Amino acid sequence: MAQLKKKYFLVTIGVLFLGVAVFTNRDEQPLDLHSHIQQHVLEAEYGSATTFHFASQPGIVSTSTESSTSLVGKLQANQADVRWFAAGELAKRKDKRAVEYIIKAMRDPTDTIRVCVMAQALGRIKDPRALGPLSAAAFDSTNRDLRLCAIQSLGMLGDPRAVPKLIEALETRNMTIAAASAL
Numbered sequence: 001m002a003q004l005k006k007k008y009f010l011v012t013i014g015v016l017f018l019g020v021a022v023f024t025n026r027d028e029q030p031l032d033l034h035s036h037i038q039q040h041v042l043e044a045e046y047g048s049a050t051t052f053h054f055a056s057q058p059g060i061v062s063t064s065t066e067s068s069t070s071l072v073g074k075l076q077a078n079q080a081d082v083r084w085f086a087a088g089e090l091a092k093r094k095d096k097r098a099v100e101y102i103i104k105a106m107r108d109p110t111d112t113i114r115v116c117v118m119a120q121a122l123g124r125i126k127d128p129r130a131l132g133p134l135s136a137a138a139f140d141s142t143n144r145d146l147r148l149c150a151i152q153s154l155g156m157l158g159d160p161r162a163v164p165k166l167i168e169a170l171e172t173r174n175m176t177i178a179a180a181s182a183l
Contacts, residue, residue: 068095075105075118087117091124099127106137106146116149123156131157135165139174148175155182 064071066089074086075098083105090098099122106118119137122130134157137150151169154162155178162182169179 064089068093068098072098072101075101084117087121091121094125096125096127099125099129103130103133106133115143115146119146119149119153120156123153126157126159128157128159128161131159131161135162138165138169148178151175151178151182 068090071086071089074082075090077083077086087102087105090102102118102121102125106115106122115137119134122134130153134150134154137146138154140146140150151166151174154166166179166183168174170176170183
């Protein structure tokens with residue numbers, strides 16, 4: 001256990017040095033001002049996997065008496081608040097039976113916030129089946145918000161197999177603050 005903690009400490013130190021190198025060695029094309037500001041606001045506001053709160057907080061016990069089957073059905077509801085409630089309740093329960101349905105809902109391209117809530121619910125449930133879909137979502141070229149949510153959720157999983165993808169996110173300047181925080 002002590003060696004594992006030492007290994008993570010060394011990886012964290014390495015990531016911090018890499019992060020400093022990335023920020024001090026910028027030779028990329030500048031983004032337009034709006035995109036630049038938007039990216040920094042997103043990263044500053046949601047840059048920590050421990051402070052990202054679209055779905056329910058960890059450790060809070062579900063008070064809903066609805067069945068998990070009913071909640072899974074609500075993941076496809078037309079009303080956003082119903083979908084968010086269902087994802088939050090399933091995350092509170094850490095119901096691993098819902099993982100495949102949440103993954104499917106996360107892949108729905110029609111609503112950014114919806115996919116972010118789903119990504120976070122997967123992080124809170126901490127099921128290893130979410131590692132592949134979250135890793136793919138972390139590099140989704142069409143949805144910056146989903147990339148941010150997926151990177152944070154990879155950190156929430158706590159699975160050491162996520163480390164290479166998070167390091168890749170740092171190296172490719174993909175939500176670097178979120179990636180460093182997730183590590």
